[in-house]
Structures are given as structure tokens and as C-alpha cells.
Amino acid sequence: MLELPRLHGAEHDVRFDIDSNLAIKLTGPGxxxxxxxxxxxxxxxxxxxxxxxxxxxxxGLVTLAGEQAERLVITQPWYDADHERPHPTQDEIDVYMRAKGFHKAYDGAYLHKTRDLAASDAVPKNFIRTRAGVTHAIDVITLEPTGSKYERLQNMVHGQPQIPSDVVVASVVQS
Incomplete structure (x- = not known):
């Protein structure tokens, strides 16, 4: 696996496996x-x-040479990004997230409309826009906010103008 092209993120080392067309993500040791x-x-x-x-x-789990702690290994599809515009805009992410059932709290943070779940770090670098114009979430953090965090997000959602459903439907039909 060491010969695979490698990218670094805050939470993972990412390698691209051409043969399987997968992103191979390894958490930091431990x-x-x-x-x-x-x-x-x-x-x-x-x-x-x-x-x-x-x-x-x-x-699975792997311990690399010279490391004392295990890393979790995750795979996900490697998407062929649009070369001119590989990431959607924040406005496009807002539409995407609304189509997935989320209400916007602020740029990058959303609260699901029927489940007590939030999504954070939903910013352009964590999405891929393919050559076909399809958006994929590749590194969004989902979480279950509790107590005051949940209330604060709800208040932010209520204070934020939300994208109307007809705009979401029109955008999804176009892509």
C-alpha cells in the first residue's frame, strides 16, 4: 500500500487505489x-x-511498521472530480444538504429535520463534484448533538432562511 498516491487530511491519511477505484482512508494511530x-x-x-x-x-485494523497503535482502515469510492470545479460551492452544498433532509444552522453546519442528528464540516473541501455534476459528501462529520448544543443548533436553524423545497426539487432534477 505504500506505493499508492497519498493525501493528508486532519483525521485520515488517504491513498488512492487505481485498481479498485477506492479511496483507502487510515485513521491516525490509535x-x-x-x-x-x-x-x-x-x-x-x-x-x-x-x-x-x-x-x-x-x-479492518492495521498497525504500520514503526507504529505502536492500530489504525482503522476504511474504503469509499473514489469519484472522478470535475477538473475545472472539483468542489461544489457552499450554496450548492446548502441545496444538497436540504435534499438530504437537513436544515442549515450556519455555513458548514446542518441539523436533520426528522432525526436528532447534525452534520458539521460540510464545506466545499469535504465534497466532490464529479464531471457529471453529481455531488458526493466524502468527509462530512455526523454527530448526535445533545442538550445545549442541540438547542443552540435549533435556534440557529430557526434564525436562518431555509431553501424552499421547490428550489431543491428543481436543482435535483437538473443534476
Whole structure:
């Protein structure tokens, strides 16, 4: 795997496997995302698969040479990004998130309209826009806000103008 092209993110080392057309993501040694342990990280992946209809798969654990702690290995499809505009705009993300059942709290943060779940870090760098114009969430953080965090997000949603459903339908039909 060391010969695969490598990218670095805040939470993962990412490699592209040409043969399988997959992004291979490795967490940091002994780390499982931005918050919580392995169980919470896996739950966030399940929510991403459910809410964004993506295909994140847990491949297993690996300890690389010279490291003392295990890394979680995840794969997901590698999308052929549009070369001129590989990431959607924040406005396009707002429409995408609304189509997925989210209300905007602020740029990059959304609250689901029927489930007590939020999405954060929903910014252009964490989405891919394909050559066909299809948007995919590739690194959005899902979480279950509780107590004052949930109330604060709800208040922000209520204070934010939301995209009307007819705009979402028209945008989805065009792509």
C-alpha cells in the first residue's frame, strides 16, 4: 500500500487505489476521528452511509511498521472530480444538504429535520463534484448533538432562511 498516491487530511491519511477505484482512508494511530472512540467513529460512518447514501466500508485494523497503535482502515469510492470545479460551492452544498433532509444552522453546519442528528464540516473541501455534476459528501462529520448544543443548533436553524423545497426539487432534477 505504500506505493499508492497519498493525501493528508486532519483525521485520515488517504491513498488512492487505481485498481479498485477506492479511496483507502487510515485513521491516525490509535485515533478514531475528531471525537470519541472507535464505537462513536463507527456510528458516524453508519449515519453517513444512511444520510448521504455513500458507501463507506470498514476494512479492518492495521498497525504500520514503526507504529505502536492500530489504525482503522476504511474504503469509499473514489469519484472522478470535475477538473475545472472539483468542489461544489457552499450554496450548492446548502441545496444538497436540504435534499438530504437537513436544515442549515450556519455555513458548514446542518441539523436533520426528522432525526436528532447534525452534520458539521460540510464545506466545499469535504465534497466532490464529479464531471457529471453529481455531488458526493466524502468527509462530512455526523454527530448526535445533545442538550445545549442541540438547542443552540435549533435556534440557529430557526434564525436562518431555509431553501424552499421547490428550489431543491428543481436543482435535483437538473443534476
Amino acid at each position: 485515533e478514531y476521528g475528531w471525537e470519541g472512540g472507535l464505537e462513536k467513529y463507527l456510528q458516524r460512518l453508519v449515519w453517513c452511509n444512511e444520510l448521504f447514501e455513500e458507501a463507506f466500508f470498514v476494512e
